[in-house]
Amino acid sequence: MVDDEPDVLDLVTYNLGQAGFQTDTAVDGAEALRKARSINPDLILLDLMLPEMDGLEVCKLLRRDPKTSAIPIIMLTARASEIDRILGLELGATDYVPKPFSPRELVLRVKKRLEQNAGPQAKTAFIFGPLNVDVSRHLVTVKGKRIELTATEFKLLTLLIQRIGHVQSRDQLLRDVWEYESHIDTRTVDTHMRRLREKLGPVSKHLDTVRGVGYRFLAELN
Amino acid sequence: MVDDEPDVLDLVTYNLGQAGFQTDTAVDGAEALRKARSINPDLILLDLMLPEMDGLEVCKLLRRDPKTSAIPIIMLTARASEIDRILGLELGATDYVPKPFSPRELVLRVKKRLEQNAGPQAKTAFIFGPLNVDVSRHLVTVKGKRIELTATEFKLLTLLIQRIGHVQSRDQLLRDVWEYESHIDTRTVDTHMRRLREKLGPVSKHLDTVRGVGYRFLAELN
DNA sequence: CGGAACCGTGACAAATTCGTTACAGTTTCA
DNA sequence: TGAAACTGTAACGAATTTGTCACGGTTCCG
Numbered sequence: 398m399v400d401d402e403p404d405v406l407d408l409v410t411y412n413l414g415q416a417g418f419q420t421d422t423a424v425d426g427a428e429a430l431r432k433a434r435s436i437n438p439d440l441i442l443l444d445l446m447l448p449e450m451d452g453l454e455v456c457k458l459l460r461r462d463p464k465t466s467a468i469p470i471i472m473l474t475a476r477a478s479e480i481d482r483i484l485g486l487e488l489g490a491t492d493y494v495p496k497p498f499s500p501r502e503l504v505l506r507v508k509k510r511l512e513q514n515a516g517p518q519a520k521t522a523f524i525f526g527p528l529n530v531d532v533s534r535h536l537v538t539v540k541g542k543r544i545e546l547t548a549t550e551f552k553l554l555t556l557l558i559q560r561i562g563h564v565q566s567r568d569q570l571l572r573d574v575w576e577y578e579s580h581i582d583t584r585t586v587d588t589h590m591r592r593l594r595e596k597l598g599p600v601s602k603h604l605d606t607v608r609g610v611g612y613r614f615l616a617e618l619n
Numbered sequence: 620m621v622d623d624e625p626d627v628l629d630l631v632t633y634n635l636g637q638a639g640f641q642t643d644t645a646v647d648g649a650e651a652l653r654k655a656r657s658i659n660p661d662l663i664l665l666d667l668m669l670p671e672m673d674g675l676e677v678c679k680l681l682r683r684d685p686k687t688s689a690i691p692i693i694m695l696t697a698r699a700s701e702i703d704r705i706l707g708l709e710l711g712a713t714d715y716v717p718k719p720f721s722p723r724e725l726v727l728r729v730k731k732r733l734e735q736n737a738g739p740q741a742k743t744a745f746i747f748g749p750l751n752v753d754v755s756r757h758l759v760t761v762k763g764k765r766i767e768l769t770a771t772e773f774k775l776l777t778l779l780i781q782r783i784g785h786v787q788s789r790d791q792l793l794r795d796v797w798e799y800e801s802h803i804d805t806r807t808v809d810t811h812m813r814r815l816r817e818k819l820g821p822v823s824k825h826l827d828t829v830r831g832v833g834y835r836f837l838a839e840l841n
Numbered sequence: 842c843g844g845a846a847c848c849g850t851g852a853c854a855a856a857t858t859c860g861t862t863a864c865a866g867t868t869t870c871a
Numbered sequence: 872t873g874a875a876a877c878t879g880t881a882a883c884g885a886a887t888t889t890g891t892c893a894c895g896g897t898t899c900c901g
Contacts, residue, residue, distance in 0.1 A: 407683070547877060564757040585879050587859060592878095594860095607757050608858065608887070609770030769888055807890050809848060814889095816849095830847065830898065 398422050398442040399429040399455065400473065409442065412500040413507060426450030430458055433465045437524055439511055440469045442503070444496075464524070469510050473498065523558050525616065528600040530558060539600055549574065550593045553586075557604065557614035566611035586612075620644050620664040621651040621677065622695070631664065634722040635729065648672030652680055655687045657839045659745075659783065661733055664725070666718075667696035691732050695720070745780050747838065750822040752780060761822055771796065772815045775808075779826065779836035788833035808834075 398413075400406050401424050410420040421436060423429040426447050433441060441459070445452035452472060459465045473494050494503060521532040527540045532555050537544045546554065552574050557565060567586045571577040575585070590612060594601035605615050620635075622628050623646050632642040643658060645651035648669050655663060663681070667674035674694060681687045695716050716725060743754040749762040754777050759766045768776065774796050779787060789808045793799040797807075812834060816823035827837045 411682070549878075562756045562758075564755070583879075584859085584881085588861095588879070591860065606859075607770075610757055610773075613757070771889075805890075806848085806892085810850090810890070813849060828848070 399424070399426070399447065399452070400442075400444040401425060401446075401448055402444075405444075408500055409503060412504050416504045416508065418507065424448075426452070426455040426458075429455055430462075430465075433459055433468060434462065435524065437464070437522060438468060440471065440507060442471050442473060442507070444473045471503075471506065471510065473503075525603055526600065526618075528597070528603065530555065537597075539597060544596050546593070546596060549589055550596065553589055554593055554604075554614075557612065561614050561616050564607045564611050564613040569611065621646075621648070621669065621674070622664075622666040623647060623668075623670055624666075627666075630722055631725060634726050638726045638730070640729070646670075648674070648677040648680075651677055652684075652687075655681055655690065656684065659687070659838060660690060662691045662693065662729060664693050664695055664729070667694055693728065693732065695725075747825055748822065748840075750819070750825065752777060761819060766818055768815070768818060771811055772818065775811055776815055776826075776836075779834060783836050783838055786829045786833045786835040791833065 398406060398409055398420060399422070400409075403424075406422050406424075410422060413420050421432060421438065423432050426449060429441070429443070429447075432438075443452050443455060447455065456470055456472070459468065459470065471494055473496055494506060521534075523530045523532075529536075529538045531537075535551060537546055537551070537554070553570065556570070556574055565573075568580055570586050571581070571583070590604065590606075594604055597604070602618050603615050605613050607613060620628060620631055620642060621644070622631075625646075628644050628646070632644060635642045643654060643660065645654050648671060651663070651665070651669075654660075665674050665678060669677065674696065678692055678694070681690065681692060693716055695718055716728060743756075745752045745754075751758070751760045753759075757773065759768055759773065759776070775792065778792070778796055787795075790802055792808050793803070793805070812826065812828075816826055819826070824840050825837050827835050829835060
């Protein structure tokens with residue numbers, strides 16, 4: 398959500414959180430653009446009255462960028478004129494909610510919009526610096542260059558990404574990637590991890606070994 | 620429990636004590652916030668009618684603070700209106716009990732709520748001043764700087780944190796961290812504690828030796 | 842006060858973990 | 872059918888972790 402009023406941000410993100418959504422916030426257009434490109438959110442709540450770059454401009458830039466052009470944008474504003482609404486929608490807003498609004502109504506609209514998107518456009522693409530992973534396309538690229546992974550390697554990578562930050566023990570990975578049902582003593586996870594790291598090159602630094610525990614995918618490298 | 624009526628406080632805490640719960644009390648919002656942050660209770664009983672800062676405000680602040688945001692809050696009040704209830708629930712209350720109430724009913728509700736929390740929503744992130752510990756991410760930071768702990772050190776730290784304030788004997792730690800099944804005479808707990816303290820630096824003051832008994836994690840440093 | 846128990850500390854060696862190489866069986870595909 | 876790719880296992884060794892021992896300072900109690 399993009400809004401320069403902290404109270405509104407807090408109230409709406411709280412309500413969305415209660416409804417089960419993960420949220421992130423930005424207080425101005427520049428931050429919004431940056432985050433949209435790096436996080437690739439499922440939907441953006443965009444206030445029109447922003448400091449410096451107004452919401453319409455932000456919307457325009459989001460729509461122009463291939464990385465963000467498909468993200469649904471719900472515009473929020475106290476502006477009631479028909480011209481503003483139409484302009485916003487023409488510039489690419491998905492929907493329009495006038496302020497003041499009830500958080501419940503907003504949550505309901507967000508829910509509905511995401512349900513509509515759940516089918517063909519569910520989030521399946523992840524970006525981490527030079528690494529792009531598109532799950533539905535079975536596509537991994539590093540700096541735009543395509544990396545060929547085997548089925549098992551791809552499954553391992555995407556599972557770690559989906560559980561980003563959380564350490565997965567070898568037994569967990571055997572259960573969830575290999576679908577083993579009981580504990581066995583094997584080094585096969587280690588071997589696949591090595592192969593995956595080889596193929597990914599330097600971005601394999603995102604694949605972190607926690608000694609004595611397991612592996613995890615790091616969103617950020619320090 | 621937070622209430623400005625001493626009779627109510629005494630009655631409820633007595634009944635909760637009889638039911639086996641440890642309790643602590645606050646008579647106003649400021650005290651409640653301070654204690655919630657330092658004690659990190661399993662649940663808060665919060666009266667709406669408080670002097671100075673009312674219960675809704677306290678609830679709001681508790682929910683905003685990462686340290687206290689996950690604590691279940693049961694609201695107590697003589698206010699019967701639906702608006703207040705919805706507002707309270709929207710601000711983050713877990714449940715709502717109208718005054719006057721039977722202490723028995725309250726204890727039962729507390730019990731049920733705590734049982735519901737015992738399973739899938741167990742806490743995995745802890746904050747103590749500069750120290751952050753995130754169990755599922757296997758992440759420990761001090762002043763934002765990541766601290767690398769070995770598997771055993773991490774296990775020892777998190778177990779003491781989960782049993783915060785309670786002294787764990789060496790035998791208990793050997794059983795629960797090392798998974799030894801019978802008593803052995805060893806100094807290995809002491810050694811790991813030393814290593815953990817070394818890595819944590821000044822915040823290791825939270826790791827307290829109780830001579831002749833064992834070790835505990837202190838929520839606050841005096 | 843002195844002795845015994847306790848615990849922090851430094852040093853060392855054994856144990857464990859995991860990256861790596863190599864190999865062989867299985868599967869896939871032209 | 873045969874070659875290539877995939878997958879899992881075994882063995883080796885480097886790095887890290889772990890546990891033990893001995894010493895000495897601190898605390899407690901008779």
